[in-house]
Amino acid sequence: NAGVTQTPKFRVLKTGQSMTLLCAQDMNHEYMYWYRQDPGMGLRLIHYSVGEGTTAKGEVPDGYNVSRLKKQNFLLGLESAAPSQTSVYFCASSYSGRTLTDGYTFGSGTRLTVV
């Protein structure tokens, strides 16, 4: 099925460990986004990409890095995980950033716990 696929779905990390979350979309979307969802705070934008080879910071970029080497993939990295990064991470994509006919297409989320 076409859509946005996130891997892994769950992960537990120890403080200081690193990891990469993978987001893949097969809809030929130009724009991709990483959000984190925390209780009572809705979704907050971490980083986004407006096309292959581009990345930009969102609202809460500190502690994260991203890469968009291929159009269909958007990677989110945590270099040194901290308990404050315990959250649910959502990847999303859209065909265009200017005309959102149906909003985003979201992945199913990655639940990350840092202990």
Place this chain on the structure above:
Amino acid sequence: AQKVTQAQTEISVVEKEDVTLDCVYETRDTTYYLFWYKQPPSGELVFLIRRNSFDEQNEISGRYSWNFQKSTSSFNFTITASQVVDSAVYFCALSPRRTYNFNKFYFGSGTKLNVKP
């Protein structure tokens, strides 16, 4: 400033009751989009509706209806004859239209709806 407020943190109703989820937004932009998303217990985010700021017509889709009022900066969502399957967290989101940059989303904090049988 751009902001979306969903003052209702959690609502519980009994099946077949009608329920309205409130959404109030702030923006200085004259052109913008408003969205509602549903997040069921399984966790994914499901798009429900998009409205643009020039279209204040109310919309009905089955048991769902949306009331957009620019005068009060509100975009409320009503579920008629609620069902247990409607139990989810519902997010309202604002996206100001930009001609030079992408449309960023501003999400509310969500309203958790519990529909009891």
